[in-house]
Amino acid sequence: xxxxxxxxxxxxxxxxxxxxxxxxxxxxxxxxxxxxxxxxxxxxxxxxxxxxxxxxxxxxxxxxxxxxxxxxxxxxxxxxxxxxxxxxxxxxxxxxxxxxxxxxxxxxxxxxxxxxxxxxxxxxxxxxxxxxxxxxxxxxxxxxxxxxxxxxxxxxxxxxxxxxxxxxxxxxxxxxxxxxxxxxxxxxxxxxxxxxxxxxxxxxxxxxxxxxxxxxxxxxxxxxxxxxxxxxxxxxxxxxxxxxxxxxxxxxxxxxxxxxxxxxxxxxxxxxxxxxxxxxxxxxxxxxxxxxxxxxxxxxxxxxx
Amino acid sequence: xxxxxxxxxxxxxxxxxxxxxxxxxxxxxxxxxxxxxxxxxxxxxxxxxxxxxxxxxxxxxxxxxxxxxxxxxxxxxxxxxxxxxxxxxxxxxxxxxxxxxxxxxxxxxxxxxxxxxxxxxxxxxxxxxxxxxxxxxxxxxxxxxxxxxxxxxxxxxxxxxxxxxxxxxxxxxxxxxxxxxxxxxxxxxxxxxxxxxxxxxxxxxxxxxxxxxxxxxxxxxxxxxxxxxxxxxxxxxxxxxxxxxxxxxxxxxxxxxxxxxxxxxxxxxxxxxxxxxxxxxxxxxxxxxxxxxxxxxxxxxxxxxx
Numbered sequence: 001x002x003x004x005x006x007x008x009x010x011x012x013x014x015x016x017x018x019x020x021x022x023x024x025x026x027x028x029x030x031x032x033x034x035x036x037x038x039x040x041x042x043x044x045x046x047x048x049x050x051x052x053x054x055x056x057x058x059x060x061x062x063x064x065x066x067x068x069x070x071x072x073x074x075x076x077x078x079x080x081x082x083x084x085x086x087x088x089x090x091x092x093x094x095x096x097x098x099x100x101x102x103x104x105x106x107x108x109x110x111x112x113x114x115x116x117x118x119x120x121x122x123x124x125x126x127x128x129x130x131x132x133x134x135x136x137x138x139x140x141x142x143x144x145x146x147x148x149x150x151x152x153x154x155x156x157x158x159x160x161x162x163x164x165x166x167x168x169x170x171x172x173x174x175x176x177x178x179x180x181x182x183x184x185x186x187x188x189x190x191x192x193x194x195x196x197x198x199x200x201x202x203x204x205x206x207x208x209x210x211x212x213x214x215x216x217x218x219x220x221x222x223x224x225x226x227x228x229x230x231x232x233x234x235x236x237x238x239x240x241x242x243x244x245x246x247x248x249x250x251x252x253x254x255x256x257x258x259x260x261x262x263x264x265x266x267x268x269x270x271x272x273x274x275x276x277x278x279x280x281x282x283x284x285x286x287x288x289x290x291x292x293x294x295x296x297x298x299x300x301x302x303x304x305x
Numbered sequence: 306x307x308x309x310x311x312x313x314x315x316x317x318x319x320x321x322x323x324x325x326x327x328x329x330x331x332x333x334x335x336x337x338x339x340x341x342x343x344x345x346x347x348x349x350x351x352x353x354x355x356x357x358x359x360x361x362x363x364x365x366x367x368x369x370x371x372x373x374x375x376x377x378x379x380x381x382x383x384x385x386x387x388x389x390x391x392x393x394x395x396x397x398x399x400x401x402x403x404x405x406x407x408x409x410x411x412x413x414x415x416x417x418x419x420x421x422x423x424x425x426x427x428x429x430x431x432x433x434x435x436x437x438x439x440x441x442x443x444x445x446x447x448x449x450x451x452x453x454x455x456x457x458x459x460x461x462x463x464x465x466x467x468x469x470x471x472x473x474x475x476x477x478x479x480x481x482x483x484x485x486x487x488x489x490x491x492x493x494x495x496x497x498x499x500x501x502x503x504x505x506x507x508x509x510x511x512x513x514x515x516x517x518x519x520x521x522x523x524x525x526x527x528x529x530x531x532x533x534x535x536x537x538x539x540x541x542x543x544x545x546x547x548x549x550x551x552x553x554x555x556x557x558x559x560x561x562x563x564x565x566x567x568x569x570x571x572x573x574x575x576x577x578x579x580x581x582x583x584x585x586x587x588x589x590x591x592x593x594x595x596x597x598x599x600x601x602x603x604x605x606x607x608x609x610x611x
Contacts (some may be wrong), residue, residue, distance in 0.1 A: 142316075143323035146589040147582065148549035151566065155582045158570045159331055235447045239552050242449060245570060258450060262556075265453060266468065268461050277450035285445040 024289040034293040048102040055095035062090040072271050085271045087260055096252035097275055104283060107168055108234040112174025116226050119179020121198060124218065126180065127187025128210055137180065139192050145177045153236055157245040162197035164247045167240060179225055186218050194207040220298040227291030231284035238280050254279050309601050317594045324586045325376060328579055329369050349480035351588065381580035386572045391580030394565060401471060402561035405484060406546035408477050410539065412485035413492050418535065420515025428501060436493060443490020449552040450482030469558035480557040484550050488542045495538050499531040537596055544592045
């Protein structure tokens with residue numbers, strides 16, 4: 001496909017069904033917003049940001065005088081003081097869920113940022129410079145991709161030791177490889193395009209070509225990848241915390257709450273298991289939906305996937 | 306073809322070397338492995354004894370060569386806790402993991418492939434939306450949480466299935482569903498997009514123009530070709546499920562490879578952890594090599610193109 005063909009295809013695909021005029025209309029824009037994912041994500045973000053003000057109790061301290069394993073308030077034995085019940089240390093489940101949202105979102109977003117930055121940087125270098133740089137970076141990428149993500153993450157977490165910021169770095173180190181692959185592929189084709197060739201002929205230094213001409217053109221793909229990675233990172237963090245190599249206690253994380261609730265599953269104390277899982281499910285679902293929306297907006301070629 | 310096989314094999318060996326170097330360096334750079342082996346607060350002379358016993362007093366390059374030798378002799382080092390070669394432990398657990406992974410694969414096929422085909426054939430109808438919703442839920446519901454909820458519903462409330470352990474099919478159902486869930490969603494997505502691509506191709510149009518019945522076009526012409534990438538993914542998935550079912554195996558107390566890794570983590574048995582991680586990498590590299598060679602055998606464009 002020649003360049004002009006490709007541009008035509010992109011332009012045609014990017015046009016919304018109602019024609020080009022519809023997009024300038026404010027109400028049209030509003031209806032194009034991803035209402036469902038935002039209506040899930042925004043409350044969670046607000047809860048995470050304002051956790052200190054919203055949470056009724058300290059999530060790490062037992063409530064004086066409260067029972068352990070108290071059920072949610074609507075069940076027999078429940079109390080309106082602890083709306084969603086208490087855990088094995090008589091800590092408030094609702095408060096822990098609220099602070100757990102903070103951990104999940106921070107790890108999800110920053111872990112994805114770390115993975116995206118490493119992957120985009122290495123992918124761009126490999127694709128643009130080629131030769132030995134490309135060979136070395138891609139061999140390392142292949143080697144790291146060969147390990148199942150969760151196995152690699154458990155291995156790193158065991159060696160590095162648990163803390164929230166360690167988990168961020170570990171998950172960044174595990175998930176950058178996908179970016180590197182995709183971005184390198186894009187840079188390989190960008191490198192052959194006229195505007196890059198022209199910049200090179202005009203005497204632009206490699207650093208300038210990469211920063212001004214290549215990077216802005218791979219940002220869309222990086223954004224789409226990021227939106228799809230956040231959910232994976234959040235689930236990976238929950239898995240590590242569930243296994244006891246993630247966010248260390250007493251800091252509340254949804255994964256470790258699931259681990260705490262596991263022993264009481266047999267006697268039917270369902271609230272300790274159901275609520276943290278629903279939290280993960282809703283946040284990940286919303287990021288996936290947002291990712292699908294972004295993909296349609298930013299990357300018309302992927303629209304049919 | 307032979308040149309292609311040789312080149313791919315060399316790539317695989319290079320990948321494994323980098324992998325082993327990564328694992329080796331991570332262990333040495335993130336702290337002293339002796340402190341991982343010893344009890345917390347061990348005395349200095351104990352630390353020194355362990356250091357010499359495990360050869361950790363030697364220079365790094367020597368240690369790395371010893372590590373490589375261990376990989377090539379197939380021992381993968383000696384587990385600190387079991388005092389047995391890691392490979393022996395690994396292959397003891399392999400049949401259990403294989404049982405679980407095979408059952409999970411079956412479930413992911415039964416859900417993913419039919420749903421993917423229906424989504425593609427009835428594209429942009431509510432069947433398709435249903436398929437998309439299923440794919441979305443597959444990626445959003447963590448498998449281990451699904452497992453916990455299933456235990457709650459089917460073991461605790463309904464008392465239909467045992468909560469954990471290995472035994473007959475009743476023990477296998479819940480872990481297999483929990484493990485296969487995510488992979489069902491990925492198979493669904495791939496089957497759908499692969500079918501859509503094939504259905505758009507000229508030879509399908511020709512088959513329809515010839516007046517073949519719709520089901521013959523689907524079953525004989527479209528499905529067969531759409532299946533190639535799907536089977537590839539299924540092969541890779543099987544190997545990943547074998548090695549990466551850690552959390553599902555912990556939730557259901559399933560004595561597989563994942564649990565071996567988990568035990569290694571908690572018994573501070575770093576030779577075991579390192580060996581299991583390396584073995585997982587070896588298996589994935591091998592399956593990728595086999596798939597590459599099979600593809601090149603089927604499709605000459607691949608072996609001549611590179």
